[in-house]
Amino acid sequence: MNFSRQALLGIGMILGGSVMLYAMVQQIGDTNKSQPASAMIDKPNAEPTSAQPLTIDIETEKRILAQKQKERAARVAEQEKRAKQFLTEQEEAEAQALAKARAESQQYMASTTPSTNEDATKNTLATPVSAPANADNSTNSANSAEARKKALAEQQEAKRQAAIKEQAEALVAAQKKREADEAAKKEPPKSSSDYQVKRGDGLIKLARQYNMPVEVLAQANNLSPSTSLHLGQTITIPSRKQVERLEREAANAEQAREASRQKEEALAKKSVDAKREAQKKLSEARKEVKETDAKGSFGVQVALANDQAKANEMAKKFQSAGYQVKTSPTSRGVRVIVGPERGKLAALALKDQINSDPKVNTTSAWVLYWR
Incomplete structure (x- = not known):
């Protein structure tokens, strides 16, 4: 009996060890399979430790600037085209509203005139002696219908003018908002900040991105406007006040150089x-x-x-x-x-x-x- 228990215990330990060994082998196999994928993922993200100089093609930047100016002109032309189309549609809507008002007025007159004539005929047959009075009543009814027609036309015209004014104000407000957004985009940042140079960055590109002269951006970093930037280099983006100050200093320096040149020439x-x-x-x-x-x-x-x-x-x-x-x-x-x-x-x-x-x-x- 003791021998049977020991045999069963040994068999159980052997089976448990086999299962654990199989699990370890399976885990090692899965790890070997996942390593190439990880390597493939990590490899493209590996960046060179040394800073690589980035060259800036001035002509390319000029062409990009010219292309953006063309795109801006195209957008302005598109906005003008949309405004003209809006005005045309507005005029058509006005014409349709006026035609509708006229049609309603004519329909109202057509529905009112027969009853007036019938009443006048009945009154004439019933009381022949009072014919002049009935004639006056008919004239008053015609005048009243004309007044109602005029009032209806004036009401329609007032609504049309109010709709035109509202649409014009909405269009002007939208245009002002777009101009304000564009002006805000063109202004330098309110506070200075540090920027880490990325691949493809240059002084001209960053100056255009933050809407400031390239000379000002270069002066804020003690660089020449033609200096090439390096990957990972830290650049200071000056604030709006700093840009204004640097522009004033540049203007004063330019005036001083001009005065010195004139003095030397003299x-x-x-x-x-x-x-x-x-x-x-x-x-x-x-x-x-x-x-x-x-x-x-x-x-x-x-x-x-x-x-x-x-x-x-x-x-x-x-x-x-x-x-x-x-x-x-x-x-x-x-x-x-x-x-x-x-x-x-x-x-x-x-x-x-x-x-x-x-x-x-x-x-x-x-x-x-x-x-």
């Missing part, structure tokens, strides 16, 4: 005029020296260098500007001298030309006696 023109005048004076002075045959030579000292190397460097700059240059060592340094010129008048004119020449950029030239 200085350049003044420098050119001064150089031309100095050259003219130099030519006249040289001509006067030749005519008077004055003795003595003069030079124009333009620099006093510490050593010969610096003096040679200064000499090259003046030689490249078209001047004849020499160097002369002294106890205080090496002189850099332009010239010589015969006569002091010619040397003074040469000094004025050198001081007004933007190529050499000096104002400290002075005349000295050469020999």
